[in-house]
Amino acid sequence: MTVLKFKLSLFSLFFLFSLNSFSQFSKTHYIPPVASTGSGPAAPLEQYLYISTPNEDAFNVTITPIGGVAEIVSVSNSVPYRYTIGNGNNTNFIALTSNSSENKFTDKGFKIEAEDLVYVSARLFSGGNYQAGSIISKGLAGLGTKFRAGSFENEGNLGNSQSN
Secondary structure, three states, X not given: OHHHHHHHHHXXXXXHHHHHOOOOXXXXXXXXXXEEOOOOOOOEEEEEEEEEOOOOOOEEEEEXXXXXOOEEEEEOOOOOEEEXXXXXXXXXXXXEEOOOXXXXXXXXXXXXXXXXXXXXXXXXEEOOOOOOEEEEOOHHHHOOOOOOOOOOOOOOOHHHOOOO
């Protein structure tokens, strides 16, 4: 009887783990804008969306920049898609600077809709020797009605940084 309970517990654990492991795949994703200090050697440079799928058959994905024109692309397991957003502060991905962090924007961010399950991440590189960053969308599984962002405030002098 204990062997049966063990097997049942192991199966239940495996089943619960498999449900959570696909939470980044969805047919609909929302990418919000992010904050930037806006200038200096750490200014935002290259920005893009990376869209992939485990599906071997190609299908359509619609990328809509909020306030912009939608673009339809094809994605498959062997052919992921890289959507170039642009460089600098004037993009749909970079919307907030330290002076405007409480503003509401209606023309920034992205909505991605697909015919099948996709993984979507937004990637950002900065100048100098500063790090890159990314946002990985949880799709409809992570959708809510209120959002808060937490981060460190950059009060240092970015122009006088030293690299190791």
